[in-house]
Structure formats: C-alpha cells, structure tokens
Amino acid sequence: MSETKEITPAAERPLNFLEEIIEGAIARGETRVHTRFPPEPNGYLHIGHAKSICLNFGLARRYGGLCNLRFDDTNPVKEDVEYVDSIKEDVRWLGFQWAGEYYASDYFDQLYTWAEELIAKGKAYVDDQTQEEIRTSRGTVTVPGTGSPWRNRSVEENLDLFRRMKAGEFPDGAKVLRAKIDMAHPNMLMRDPIMYRILHTEHHRTGDKWCIYPMYDYAHGESDSIERITHSICTLEFDVHRPLYDWFIEELGIFPSHQYEFARLNLTYTVMSKRKLLQLVQEGVVRGWDDPRMPTICGLRRKGYTPGSIRAFAEKVGVAKRDNVIDLGLLEFCVREDLNRTASRRMVVVNPLKVTITNYPEGQSEEIECVNNPEDESAGMRKVAFAREIYIDRDDFMEDPPKKYYRLSPGAEVRLRYSYLLRCDQVVRDASGEVVELLCTYDPQSKGGQSSDGRKVKGVIHWVPAAEAIEGELRLYNSLFSRENPDDVEEGKTFKDYLNPESLVTVRAFMEPSLATAAPGDKFQFERVGYFCADPDSAPGKLVFNRTVGLKDSWAKISGK
RNA sequence: UGACCUAUGGUGUAAUGGUAACACAGCAGAUUCUGGAUCUGUCGUUCAAGGUUCGAGUCCUUGUAGGUCAACCA
Numbered sequence: 100m101s102e103t104k105e106i107t108p109a110a111e112r113p114l115n116f117l118e119e120i121i122e123g124a125i126a127r128g129e130t131r132v133h134t135r136f137p138p139e140p141n142g143y144l145h146i147g148h149a150k151s152i153c154l155n156f157g158l159a160r161r162y163g164g165l166c167n168l169r170f171d172d173t174n175p176v177k178e179d180v181e182y183v184d185s186i187k188e189d190v191r192w193l194g195f196q197w198a199g200e201y202y203a204s205d206y207f208d209q210l211y212t213w214a215e216e217l218i219a220k221g222k223a224y225v226d227d228q229t230q231e232e233i234r235t236s237r238g239t240v241t242v243p244g245t246g247s248p249w250r251n252r253s254v255e256e257n258l259d260l261f262r263r264m265k266a267g268e269f270p271d272g273a274k275v276l277r278a279k280i281d282m283a284h285p286n287m288l289m290r291d292p293i294m295y296r297i298l299h300t301e302h303h304r305t306g307d308k309w310c311i312y313p314m315y316d317y318a319h320g321e322s323d324s325i326e327r328i329t330h331s332i333c334t335l336e337f338d339v340h341r342p343l344y345d346w347f348i349e350e351l352g353i354f355p356s357h358q359y360e361f362a363r364l365n366l367t368y369t370v371m372s373k374r375k376l377l378q379l380v381q382e383g384v385v386r387g388w389d390d391p392r393m394p395t396i397c398g399l400r401r402k403g404y405t406p407g408s409i410r411a412f413a414e415k416v417g418v419a420k421r422d423n424v425i426d427l428g429l430l431e432f433c434v435r436e437d438l439n440r441t442a443s444r445r446m447v448v449v450n451p452l453k454v455t456i457t458n459y460p461e462g463q464s465e466e467i468e469c470v471n472n473p474e475d476e477s478a479g480m481r482k483v484a485f486a487r488e489i490y491i492d493r494d495d496f497m498e499d500p501p502k503k504y505y506r507l508s509p510g511a512e513v514r515l516r517y518s519y520l521l522r523c524d525q526v527v528r529d530a531s532g533e534v535v536e537l538l539c540t541y542d543p544q545s546k547g548g549q550s551s552d553g554r555k556v557k558g559v560i561h562w563v564p565a566a567e568a569i570e571g572e573l574r575l576y577n578s579l580f581s582r583e584n585p586d587d588v589e590e591g592k593t594f595k596d597y598l599n600p601e602s603l604v605t606v607r608a609f610m611e612p613s614l615a616t617a618a619p620g621d622k623f624q625f626e627r628v629g630y631f632c633a634d635p636d637s638a639p640g641k642l643v644f645n646r647t648v649g650l651k652d653s654w655a656k657i658s659g660k
Numbered sequence: 661u662g663a664c665c666u667a668u669g670g671u672g673u674a675a676u677g678g679u680a681a682c683a684c685a686g687c688a689g690a691u692u693c694u695g696g697a698u699c700u701g702u703c704g705u706u707c708a709a710g711g712u713u714c715g716a717g718u719c720c721u722u723g724u725a726g727g728u729c730a731a732c733c734a
Contacts, residue, residue: 112682113674139734174733230732239730241662275732285663287730296732315734338665339729360665362727367671373734415683417673421666422727429672429684439697474697505695514693548693559693627694654695 115418117154117332117359121162124329132164133329136190136197137319139171140182140303142373143388144189144396146409146430147364153413154361155332156195165198167326172204173318175302183303185388189396194406199326203318204304206325210313211265213321213351214276214294218257222350223294224250225260226277233275236282237290243283244290250279264297267310271297278317280346288343292316320344323356331356334363335420364416365424368578369394370585370594384598385579391645392579392602402576403622403632403647405441408434424584431648438622438630438647443471443478446516446561447625448609449573451490453536453565456521458543459487464564469517483611485518488565490609495560496537498526503657505558507537513558516626520545520556561626568609571642574634575604614642622647 114122121132134155138148159166168190172178190197217223226233226249238244252260264274276295284290294317299310320343323331331344338360348355365371371394379385379393388395391402399409412433416425446469464486472478491507500508507513512522520542527536544551582597617623617633624630629649637643 115673119676137734141734171734177733233732234730237730239662242730243662244730272732287663290730293732298732312732314732319734335665336728337734339663341664362666415672417683419666419673423672426671426684432684435696444694470693473694503695516693518693556693558695561694624694624696627696650694650696652695657695 112414116420117158117330117361117418118161120359121158121330125162129329131329132159132162133167133198133327134159134164134332135167135169135201135323135326135328137169137171137322137333138186139174139177140179140186141174141177142182142377143185145371145373145376145394146366146396146399146412147371147394148189149193149396149409150364150413150416151332151334152190152193152195153410154418156197157413158330158332159198164329166195167199167201167328168197169201169322169326170203171315171319171322172202172302172304173313173315175298175300175312178303180303185397189400192400192406193396193409201322201326202304203313203322204302206318206322207305207309207313209325210318210321213353214313214317215258215261217278217294217350218261218276219254220350221254221279223276223278224252224257225264226250226275226291227273230272233293237287238282240287246282247277247291250291261295264295264311265309267299269297271299273297276311278343278346286339286342288316288339289346292343316340316343317347320347320356320358321351321353323358324348324351324354327354328356331358333358333360335360335422336363360420361418362420362422365422365584366394366430367424367427367583368580368585368599369427370580372586375594378595384595391574391576394579401632401634402645403438403630404434405437405622408437411437427578434648435630435651438624440474441472442622442624442630444469444473444626445614445623446483446563446611447573447614447628447631448490448492448561448563448568449606449628450493451609452493452496452534454489454491454521454539454562455536456487456489456539456541457524458540461487463487464566467518481613483517483613484564484567485515486564486566489515489562490565490568491515491537491560491562495558496523496534498534501658505556506560507558511558512556513560514545514556515541516559516561518546518562519543520550520554561628563609563611567612569612569615569642571608571610571614571644573606573608573631573644573646575606575646577602577604610642615639617642617644624650 136152136155156166226247228247236245275293277291280289282290293314295311298312301307341358344358389397389401412430464484466482467485468480469483495506497508507523509523515521521539523537523539525538526534529535542551579602580597581599585594585597619633619635619637621633630647631644632647634643634645
C-alpha cells in the first residue's frame with residue numbers, strides 16, 4: 100500500500116484510437132504491426148517529436164512489431180548530417196531501438212523507376228511552366244485549376260524529357276514532373292501534384308548523383324510501402340495528403356501501407372515549429388538547440404529531464420484527433436514524479452545569510468548524517484560538517500513575519516535540517532541598516548529530531564557550513580515565453596514579442612561540499628529549492644547547475660508570490 | 661466561402677446506445693525533520709437545435725465554432 104506509485108502501464112488504461120484500429124486488424128487476422136518514425140534531418144527533435152516517437156515505437160513494442168527510423172531526406176537544400184546524428188542520439192536517449200535505419204534517399208533509384216512507370220502509364224508528365232504559372236493555374240480552394248499546356252505531351256516525349264532532367268540537361272526550376280490526376284479536384288493536393296523538381300544541389304548522402312529530387316508526397320508512401328509499413332502514423336495536417344498517398348500506391352500496385360493521423364502536441368508557454376525554434380537559435384535568443392529553455396529533446400536533457408519522465412508525459416497526454424494545448428505543468432509534474440524517486444538530496448543556499456551560533460564552541464565541528472533520498476533507502480547517507488558559523492537562506496528569515504510563517508524570525512525557533520533546533524536571538528546590521536548576520540543559539544539536546552523538553556517546531560530550514568561551503572553557479576530557468584500561447588499573436592506583433600525577459604536568471608550559491616565532485620548530467624534535489632542537474636559547462640572548481648524544475652511551493656501560494 | 665478533420669470540467673484523455681469517469685491544475689484537511697513526498701475529501705464537464713430510440717456524450721440532419729489544404733518544404 101505504501102509502495103511508490105507506478106506510472107499507469109499502457110496495458111492498464113483504455114485504448115487510444117490507433118490501438119483500436121490495430122486491435123481491429125488483429126481481430127481480422129492481420130497480425131503484423133510495423134511502424135516508422137520519419138523525421139526530416141533539417142533540425143533538432145522537440146517534445147512534439149517525442150510524442151510521435153513514443154507512439155510509433157510504443158505501438159510496435161505493445162503489439163510485438165517493429166518500428167523503423169527513416170530519414171525523410173528528399174530536400175538536400177535543408178538537410179545535414181549534423182541533424183541525422185542528433186536525431187539518432189535523441190531517439191536512443193529516449194530509450195528506443197529502431198528495427199532498421201533507413202533513408203528515403205536509399206530509394207531514389209526505385210522511386211525513379213516507378214516515376215518512369217507512371218509516365219509510361221500516362222499518369223505523369225513533364226511540365227515546362229514556371230513556378231508562378233503552376234501556382235496560378237492550380238486555382239484556389241474555391242476555383243478549379245486549369246490544365247497546363249504541356250499536360251498532354253506524348254509518353255515518348257515525357258520519358259525523353261524526364262531522362263534529360265535526370266541527366267542534368269536543364270537548370271533548376273526549368274521543368275518538373277507532375278502526376279496527372281485532376282486539375283479541378285476539390286482537394287488542392289490532387290491537382291496534378293509535383294513529383295520531381297530539378298535541384299543541382301549536393302545531397303548529404305547521395306552526393307552529386309542526382310539533380311532531380313522527389314517531393315514528399317511522391318516519396319513518403321512509396322518509402323512506407325518499400326519497408327512494408329503497416330501503420331504510417333503522422334500528424335493531422337497530413338490528412339489532406341492521404342488521398343494522394345493512396346493514389347500513388349494504387350497506381351503503382353505496390354504494398355498497401357496506410358496512413359493514420361493524430362493531433363500534434365502543443366505546450367503552453369513555448370513554440371513548437373522548427374522554423375521558429377531555428378530562428379531563436381540563429382538570432383541568438385537562446386544559446387543553441389540544447390539551451391535548457393528550448394522544448395527540444397536535447398534542451399530538456401540538458402535541463403535535467405529524464406527519458407522516463409518524457410515517456411510518462413507522452414503516455415499521459417494521450418492520443419486523439421483534436422487540437423490540444425497541454426499545460427506545461429503536466430510536463431513538470433512528470434519530471435518531479437520521476438526525480439523525487441531517484442534524485443539525491445543536497446543542501447544549497449541560494450541567497451546566503453550568515454548565522455553564528457553563539458553557544459556552539461568556537462573551533463569545534465561535527466559530522467551530521469544526512470539522508471540521501473527519503474524515497475530510496477538504498478541511496479544511503481552522507482555527512483555534512485556542522486559548526487559555529489553557517490549560512491541559511493535569506494528567504495528563511497524575516498524580521499517581521501506574517502501569519503503562518505514557519506521559518507526563522509527574532510525569538511522564533513526552527514529546526515536546521517538533519518541537525519539542531521535553532522533560535523534567533525539577535526540581528527546584526529551593516530551601516531546601511533541591512534541585515535548581515537544573525538546571532539542564534541542552538542539546543543544541544545535536539546539532534547536527531549529530539550529536543551530537550553519534547554517541544555516541536557513547525558519550520559525546518561536547510562543550511563551549509565560557512566567554512567566548508569563551496570560556491571557555484573545556479574541557472575534558474577523560467578518559461579521561454581510569458582504568454583501562454585506565443586503563436587497567438589496580437590495585431591502588429593510577432594511571437595518574439597512575448598519572450599520572457601526572465602527566462603534565465605543566473606545566481607551564485609553556497610553548496611554543501613559533497614557537490615564538488617558532481618559530474619555533468621548528475622541530478623539532485625536541492626532540498627526545499629528544486630531539482631537541479633549539473634550542466635556540461637560544469638567542472639571541478641567551476642560548478643554550474645541548471646534548475647530542471649522547482650519544488651511545489653505551497654508557501655509561495657500562501658504568501659501570494 | 662470548396663474539400664477534409666475536430667468539438668466532453670480550467671487543461672488533457674476515457675466512457676464502443678444503458679449510473680459521464682481518470683490524470684494534471686484548483687480548493688480543504690491529515691501527516692511530515694523538505695511549506696517536498698504521501699494520504700483523505702472536494703469543486704467542476706457532454707457546442708446548439710431538431711430527429712431516431714424505452715434510453716443519446718455516442719446514431720442521423722441542420723447549424724455554430726475551431727483547425728488543415730492554394731511551396732518546385734516536410
């Protein structure tokens with residue numbers, strides 16, 4: 100009964116609509132489940148991708164199937180190996196293994212052959228119109244398009260022209276290959292969509308082998324088909340692409356993969372579009388893709404998020420087809436839930452106030468045993484030196500405290516975490532009247548939760564020994580934007596007008612000595628402050644910690660902060 | 661003013677024609693050497709109007725609202 104509460108296993112919650120579709124198929128005897136996660140290597144993965152990754156790999160795992168990692172690298176002008184590497188690292192870090200690592204570019208030869216096949220069937224043609232002409236002749240959502248003057252070229256001419264496009268005889272933009280469908284189709288995507296464009300650009304994998312590249316719509320379904328993907332899961336905006344996805348597969352008569360759409364993840368107080376995230380990086384608004392304020396996987400990792408907390412989050416947000424905006428608080432809840440069970444506790448004073456314990460012998464000190472993690476006995480104990488001079492946090496002292504303030508104030512008594520009861524006797528000020536030191540007395544009988552006369556105090560505050568404390572940097576992160584939905588811009592503004600000027604606050608802090616050996620990535624709970632993770636910038640003698648998330652703070656609520 | 665998708669507490673997600681529930685957030689309390697954690701209680705929900713049915717969140721019709729689509733991006 101008192102066991103740690105487990106995250107609801109996927110098996111014990113109701114099925115989402117995709118699982119119902121799969122179980123329906125299984126009921127009809129189709130037992131194979133093969134999914135894929137298909138990022139374009141043109142940017143870093145973010146928390147929205149994490150939802151897709153957990154979904155695709157999770158479904159495969161749940162139904163004993165496979166999930167491929169496939170790079171949708173059909174546009175060489177935007178793509179780079181830097182992104183390929185980061186994507187692989189992030190998927191692995193999230194805890195998933197792909198059945199195979201594939202690239203749409205691996206299929207360029209097959210795709211080309213199929214394109215010639217469609218030309219031969221009279222289902223595709225080479226169009227000489229300019230980009231502008233193609234755009235205007237496509238019509239609008241309410242006006243049907245009109246056919247290109249090149250729409251009825253002979254199969255022989257189309258084949259010849261397409262081969263010469265491939266051979267590099269034409270400059271970029273001179274010609275395209277189009278599917279011949281229906282220029283008056285109510286779905287704009289079906290109005291003779293472009294299959295190939297000329298791009299004399301080196302590809303990060305195929306080099307200069309190709310100067311024509313397939314478009315997403317032509318490449319994606321066929322790639323799924325080649326890999327014999329059973330469930331091609333994508334986000335809602337691809338819904339209108341499905342008829343085209345099916346059209347190519349149908350015309351080619353190849354393995355019938357099917358596309359299903361779900362609603363992408365949105366989070367409050369952040370943006371999720373790659374374009375905007377790229378802009379923040381390029382303009383130096385953040386320090387890079389892995390800036391802890393970014394909603395990227397690498398940003399969250401650097402901030403101290405755990406793979407398990409992100410998986411739990413993906414599980415909790417569910418999968419459906421309606422647009423949604425998830426409360427950032429849910430993500431924070433998930434990481435607190437995880438870290439509470441696993442993070443070692445430490446004492447760190449953010450805003451130091453010196454305390455001299457006048458009845459503690461000068462020159463004396465003792466080792467105090469501190470519990471590393473009350474949620475995990477196996478985490479053991481550590482020792483912290485206690486002496487006559489210590490630091491406490493300024494927030495833990497008030498000269499004139501309001502009601503319900505349990506912390507230190509003149510004449511009041513609190514417990515120093517893991518050690519003694521402490522009473523404040525006198526306040527020392529500097530010339531300007533600022534409080535610079537507290538003179539206190541301790542109850543020598545009060546160690547280990549006791550007191551000399553059985554009295555109890557309500558407040559417990561943390562501390563560090565003045566002599567041994569080490570100094571370090573704390574990077575306190577707040578939401579990147581101050582507006583709940585930064586994409587929802589007012590007249591004449593852009594999303595950047597809603598950047599939170601306090602998204603990063605850097606402070607110096609005094610830390611207990613055991614933190615000196617913290618290595619980048621190590622996670623701690625600084626008691627009563629929050630969860631922190633040693634930053635890659637951190638090194639012995641130059642400690643840097645990122646605040647992953649603060650602790651729930653009911654005093655802040657009461658005091659109305 | 662075309663096609664398609666969607667509409668359930670503050671935010672998400674369930675309820676598969678038969679008592680509208682779960683999580684987060686909120687509120688109140690218990691407990692606690694972290695104002696943490698834990699535990700208990702509590703607030704609050706079916707877009708609208710018709711229809712089918714003994715019975716509708718669910719099916720049908722019509723509205724309304726939101727979203728997606730007019731890159732040689734994915």
